[in-house]
Amino acid sequence: MRTDGFKAHLATEPESGIITALKLTAANAPDGPVGVELMAAEPDGLEVLADSAYGSGAVRAGLKRRHHRLVIKPLPSRPVIPGGFVRDDFVVDHDQGVVTCPAGHTAKLSSACVARFAPHCGPCPMRSRCTKARARSFSVSAHDAELVEARAAWSEDELRAVYRQHRPMAERSISWLVAKGKRRLRYRGVERNVAWAHRRVAALNLRRLVVLGLTRTDGNWVLAGPIGVLGDVPRRARHLLARGQIQRDRIFPLNSGSSVRAHPRGPTSTLRRLLPGGEEPCSTAP
């Protein structure tokens, strides 16, 4: 997201839409390393969803070191020649240090991780799909195995289904941040804009928590609770569902079925994560 020379990077909790981290960088800063930074304060072993801007091998390796399960759209494998062979048409044996090309020829990887197929390419009938040069040189990147594994995993339906399920809420959090002309920053200089962005995120989170049913019970902040009163609740529930502000499996009928209640499991766990030790979220009660 570009904003007058700055780019805002967000981490959000995908079920509630709560923004858990924010960083403002220059607009031309790469997304990937910032994404890893945004996850630094999170516990290990989460399911991390992101688009292909965060799909580089280095980012994947950084997140995997924290034992996260990655649901990140992989960077596409681009052919050297339009319509020609891509990376995955070559087989790399990292243990043996050799590469096998689509025609079945094998070349050793050099110390610079380049395999040269020069002796084989001249008479090769597949050359027009492989290279414009006299012979093909094939480079293996530092995180090549990581990326091949990611592309293979992405071809399975399971990961893409999880990504499709949660992406709309992440997009919604971004649209809340930039709504009402807030795509344009108000101040000059990094510090004041960073402070403004964090204040806005805090206000959005508080509004979101109130929508999710934030209330004070027995001295504790909780999210479980009725999301409306008898009579107007079905309409209210439909409204929240339509706006994606609550999920259908978080709603269940009470008593006669004319009232609904937010299921405490998901949002409450989010709140616990945000409020370690039961601290109050801010000095102003909603």
Ligand code: SF4
């Ligand atoms: S052009 Fe060379 S590298 Fe490409 S398929 Fe033919 S032999 Fe293999």
